[in-house]
Amino acid sequence: xxxxxKKHKNxxxxxxxxxIIGMFLACSLFPGAPAPTVTPVPSDVxxxxxxxxxxxxxxxxxxxPVFGDRFDGERAFADVAHQVxxxxxxxxxxxxxxxxxxxxxxxxxxGWKAEVQExxxxxxxxxxxxxxxxxxxxxxxxxxxxxxxxxxxxxQDADPERLExxxxxxxxxxxxxxxxxxxxxxxxxxLDKRVWLVFFDAEDNxxxxxxxxxxxxxxxxxxxxxxxxxAVVVDMIGDADLQVYxxxxxxxxxxxxxxxxxxxxxxxxxxxxxEKYTILDDHKPFLDAGIPAVDIIDFxxxxxxxxxxxxxxxxxxSLKIIGDTLLAWxxxx
Ligand SMILES: [Zn+2]
Numbered sequence: 001x002x003x004x005x006k007k008h009k010n011x012x013x014x015x016x017x018x019x020i021i022g023m024f025l026a027c028s029l030f031p032g033a034p035a036p037t038v039t040p041v042p043s044d045v046x047x048x049x050x051x052x053x054x055x056x057x058x059x060x061x062x063x064x065p066v067f068g069d070r071f072d073g074e075r076a077f078a079d080v081a082h083q084v085x086x087x088x089x090x091x092x093x094x095x096x097x098x099x100x101x102x103x104x105x106x107x108x109x110x111g112w113k114a115e116v117q118e119x120x121x122x123x124x125x126x127x128x129x130x131x132x133x134x135x136x137x138x139x140x141x142x143x144x145x146x147x148x149x150x151x152x153x154x155x156q157d158a159d160p161e162r163l164e165x166x167x168x169x170x171x172x173x174x175x176x177x178x179x180x181x182x183x184x185x186x187x188x189x190x191l192d193k194r195v196w197l198v199f200f201d202a203e204d205n206x207x208x209x210x211x212x213x214x215x216x217x218x219x220x221x222x223x224x225x226x227x228x229x230x231a232v233v234v235d236m237i238g239d240a241d242l243q244v245y246x247x248x249x250x251x252x253x254x255x256x257x258x259x260x261x262x263x264x265x266x267x268x269x270x271x272x273x274x275e276k277y278t279i280l281d282d283h284k285p286f287l288d289a290g291i292p293a294v295d296i297i298d299f300x301x302x303x304x305x306x307x308x309x310x311x312x313x314x315x316x317x318s319l320k321i322i323g324d325t326l327l328a329w330x331x332x333x
Contacts, residue, residue, distance in 0.1 A: 073320030088166035134194035146176025147203030175238030217282035238314035245276035
């Protein structure tokens with residue numbers, strides 16, 4: 001019994017030391033042994049996910065400005081989507097007023113001073129939004145512009161029953177604003193230029209009642225005490241099938257500079273160095289006042305002034321092509 005007990009005791013001791021040595025060997029052989037894998041808990045133990053459908057599309061969360069950041073096509077697209085979520089935005093509508101407030105707030109979040117130029121033209125309340133950075137001690141004074149109002153009636157619609165409906169203006173209106181707002185976020189703060197971002201009103205109601213085209217930009221140029229060195233307007237530049245030709249009125253030197261910059265970025269398929277259209281757009285009042293100006297516009301857009309000018313026609317990549325080009329051109333100029 002005794003012996004037996006002693007033998008068992010010896011066996012237990014041997015087993016104990018074998019375990020210690022075994023553990024030591026395991027640790028030395030696998031010094032960086034990973035933590036044991038956690039077996040995922042099957043998903044069916046969680047309560048089912050509840051999907052909440054918002055009653056109306058929420059505004060995009062204002063992103064903190066990162067100056068000198070690269071132009072983000074998705075962020076510009078979110079700005080286009082927000083404008084579309086407000087509905088058609090013709091002059092005098094509630095959606096138009098909401099657009100003004102939102103543009104001003106977005107500019108201030110991006111660190112710009114913004115003011116609203118309130119005008120009355122032919123009895124219509126017209127509001128240009130002007131954001132500025134820099135002063136006359138800096139080099140060139142450049143105006144970048146886009147209209148934010150949308151056309152009262154879809155008078156190019158294929159369906160005769162829909163000609164009186166308002167235009168949503170995802171491309172014709174919202175796309176230019178999206179590009180300008182993203183530029184507001186990413187333009188380097190130390191750019192050696194005085195830059196104004198101008199959001200023109202009342203561009204798009206020509207040939208309707210007592211309206212005319214380009215009312216906001218015309219009044220803006222007329223009210224200038226001093227003239228900027230040049231102006232660049234973007235309009236209808238969100239089309240997924242982006243093809244921007246030289247606009248014929250535009251200043252030839254500056255348009256060549258911009259299109260060459262685009263080619264340098266690999267965007268030569270979107271920026272085509274050939275003249276195609278003559279367009280009455282917000283660059284025209286600048287040209288008429290002797291200020292060099294360029295219109296960047298893709299007029300090959302079958303949904304122009306129809307009810308089909310909707311968000312699905314706009315692509316983040318097209319917005320990025322325009323934004324990257326303007327950012328590179330402004331920085332290098
Ligand atoms: Zn239009």
